[in-house]
Amino acid sequence: MTRRVEVVRGGAVLLRLRDALAGGPAILPAAPGAEPLDPPAEVEQRVALIVETSGSTGRPKRVALSADALLANAAASTSALGGPGQWVLALPTHYIAGLNVLARSFAAGIDPVAVEGEHFTADGFTAAARRIVQPERLVALVPAQLATLLDDREALNELRRFQAVLVGGQSTPAALADRALDAGVRLVRSYGSSETSGGVVYDGRPVGGTAVRVEDGEVWLGGPSLAEGYLDDPGLTAERFVERDGKRWFRTADGGTWDGDRLTVTGRRDDVLISGGVKVALAAVERVLREQPGLHDAVVVAAPDERWGQVPVAYTVARLDDAGRAAAIAAVGEALGAPARPARLETLDALPALPSGKPDRRALTGLASREP
Incomplete structure (x- = not known):
């Protein structure tokens, strides 16, 4: 069986993602003004979301994710962060980190509050934070955004009120993390990718049903949040998603060490x-x-x-x-x-x-x- 694919943008993504997770058409979120090249008309029934990777270091890929994987990630995150809350949406919704915020919000039944404006600013974040109506507040940022907020007094005062500030998307410098913690920010460092439905390791520890192993210095991740694979690329899917010991694993191409309790990522092996x-x-x-x-x-x-x-x-x-x-x-x-x-x-x-x-x-x- 298959389902139809819709290309969606901006504010429509939350509504369409909600429909996709409930069994409606799958979605391929796109950047404002962008047109995906040759978007698929249909995908397998299990696929609810297609995420195009940024291609910052390698060739762009289309990651196919099921509703089960996205909701498993949302449940694991909610548990690890101390329960549901209202999210500030500060990240683009055509990337997995922004889509995670929408999926967690949908699972919690609480609409997120978006940072307005074409570009992220401290003033925009402060205004969004002040529109939150729930006592528990959450936000996901990349390190550059965190640095911007730490440099602004009003934004920092708002940030201190958050139940958790999830930071990922790239390596978070230790000096920046220490600065945030010293300022009273409840920082949580996240590790994951589109292929794992987003972050599945928080502060070095796997969340939910995530499993970790290191093979020949390469970090492998397993568990219920794994993607179906890469759309229309069975060769790459077979290379990066492998079976070992009766489990399915994603080979991250990142180097790291695992002591059975904490994961340390050392960077891209290539x-x-x-x-x-x-x-x-x-x-x-x-x-x-x-x-x-x-x-x-x-x-x-x-x-x-x-x-x-x-x-x-x-x-x-x-x-x-x-x-x-x-x-x-x-x-x-x-x-x-x-x-x-x-x-x-x-x-x-x-x-x-x-x-x-x-x-x-x-x-x-x-x-x-x-x-x-």
Whole structure:
């Protein structure tokens, strides 16, 4: 059996997602003004939602999710966060993090309050927070949004009133997390992806029925929130969704360690460059830089180099003097070795970003390749 697919946008997503979870047409959320390329007319009956990945580091994919997977994720999140509440919707609804907010709101029977405006601002968040009518309040953010709110007194005062502030979408710098916690924000760091219906590991611990294992250094996730696979790509589905020991697992392509209780994610396994014959993990370079004063937004990409083959190049919006720049680069060398030291640490007026708020690494890689 199959069901029809509807392309939906903006404010219509909540209503159409509610219908899809109840057995109505499946939906493919799209960015405002965007037209998905060759949207499917029909999908298998089990598929309620199709999520197009951002393609920030790899080729874009269409992840097929069932109502059961989405609702299992919503139930696990609600339990882990201490019960239902009213959500502030601060993330785009064509990405899984924003769709999670809608699914949790639908499951709780409480409509979310959306941050208004074309771009996320502290004022927009503050206005949305003040429209909440429930005593229990929740919000999901990406790290850049969290940093924006911590810099604004009124927004921070509102943020302190939240039952939980879920932060994910990319690695949250420890310095930023510590700053939020010191300011009295109830921060919860989330790990997951579209293929797991969103976050399924909170502060290193799996939620709900999520299972974790690490195979040859790669993080695998299992449980009721797993996607059906990739739409019209059986080869990639077979590669990334595998059966082991009677369970179905998603191979994340992330490196990490699992001690049976807590998961530590170390970064993308394929996000490695070779500099002078030495492997350098860009995520590790980025992590060290983000621990330096003022560099919580640092993004590191690979650039070609005539002598070394490839070198790390870092970008930030922080205005550094020569001493601060040299100190940050030296800190990377001390922690990870000389080949990991960024060849350049450049300041931009604004980091290019995807609609989800994640850094546009492709754009930065192109910029790094063009610079001398």
